[in-house]
Amino acid sequence: MNSLFDSVRVGRHVLRNRLVMAPMTRSRAQFDGTPGELAAEYYAQRADIGLIVTEGTQPSDDGQGYLTTPGIYTDAHVAGWKEVTSAVREKGGHLFIQLMHAGRMSHPDNTPHHRQGVAPSAISPGTGMFTPTGTQEIPVPRALSTNEIRQTVQDFRHAARRAIEAGADGVEIHGANAYLVQQFFAPSANMRTDDYGGSIENRARFAIEVATAIASEIGAERTAIRLSPGTTMWGIDEGAEGPDLYRFLVAELDKLGLAYVHIMHQGNEVLLSDIRKLWTRALILNRPGRPLERVGSDLASGLADLESYGQMVLANPDFVARLTANSTMNEANRTTFFGGDARGYTDYPHLHDPADAWRYPLC
Structure with a gap:
């Protein structure tokens, strides 16, 4: 039986353990999308974890949704991320930059x-x-031609190349959480009548084309994707065909030889089991709200090769050491999640x- 603390090969890299830092938006980048001055320290503090997946990082001006999120498509972005990747590498860690196009989850006041x-x-x-003037209703988006x-x-494709130039070990396509890639999956967000709408195959086409383009640019072994089958946030409804769309999508993506698939699990255990059977490489599983006593359970059952954690890693830069010592964990301070x-x-x-233990309560 594999242990959380066993090494594992993911793509071209051997990770020191089977724990993953899930991507988390922190909204601390500069206004031009360059990572903030504390980003290198933030990620390096957590480099003992097997794999760091960064916060969602826009691939273009159109891809930005929220205030002060980072980009990876200009020379300034690359220079900023180089500081991050160098700091993580010095600690012996590995880092994938998550490429996130927000799609309709955007406001004009937040973009350059x-x-x-x-x-x-x-x-x-x-x-x-x-937005800079407070909360505003998101306007109706423009349909892409x-x-x-x-x-x-x-x-x-361009952003993936720039991520490798910045020293990242790979990129993770954000195909989850109601952003652009998942918007193509959902009939509630996609009413197209061309090759990108209607049938399961058409609604999965954009994700497959993005993964294919990136894999051809930087190598499949440095390309990954995150999915959240069944997400219903922000108007997303994948309909009755949703599970079958993911079965088709995962089977097609598996043919590309990607480094891993990262599943944010929403509770459909039958679908999760099917994905496990369809995917022949590393599978990372994230269960939102997983209690501390269940850490390692999906690895032990064989459902996953690695497990990812968000708030527990955010609040515990020494997450691996605390698990090893069977210690208590710091509780995340929600008021400081975004910006600051x-x-x-x-x-x-x-x-x-x-x-320093007085700063935050322990759970």
Whole structure:
């Protein structure tokens, strides 16, 4: 039986353990999308974990959704990420940059060009978003033309190349959480009648084209994807055909030889089991809200090769050491999740810092 602390090969890399830092938006980048001055320290603090997947990083101006999220398509972005990847590598860690195009989950006030968001179809998600002037309703997006979809695929390709130039070990395509890739999956967001809408095969086409383009650019062994089958947030409804779409999609992506698939599990155990059978390489599993006592359970059962964790890693830079010592964990301070300074970002106490333990309650 594999242990959480056993090494594992993922793509071209051998990871020191089977624990993964899940991608988490922190909104601390500079306004031009360059990673913030504390980003290198933040990620390096957590480099003992087997694999770090960074916060969602936009591949283009159109891809930005939230305020002060990082990009990876300009020289300044590359220079900023080089500081991060170098700091992680010095600690012996591995890092994949997550490429996230927000699609309709965007507001013009948050983007560098102040343009209307783009999506498969002109359908609003029906929710608000924080902007420089407070929370505003997200406007109806503009439907991408077929040529613009092809250009967006090339934007992903370009961003992947720039990520490797910045020293990343690979990239993870964000195909989850109601952003652009998943918007193509869902009939509630995709009412197209061309090659990118209608049938299961058509709605999966964009994701497959993005993965194919990136794999051809940087190598399949440095390309991965995150999926969240069954997500219903922000107006996403994949319908009765949703599970079959994912069975088709995973089987097609498996043919590309990608490094891993990262599943954010929403509770359909039958589908998860089918994905496990269809996928022949590393499978990372994230169960939102997993209690500490269940850490390692999916690895032990054989459902996953690695397990990913968000808030527990955010609040515990020494997450691996705490697990090894069977220690208590710091509790995440939700008021500092997005934006701000070092507080709730790089100042969480380590296991052997009793003088700092007052800062946050222990769970």
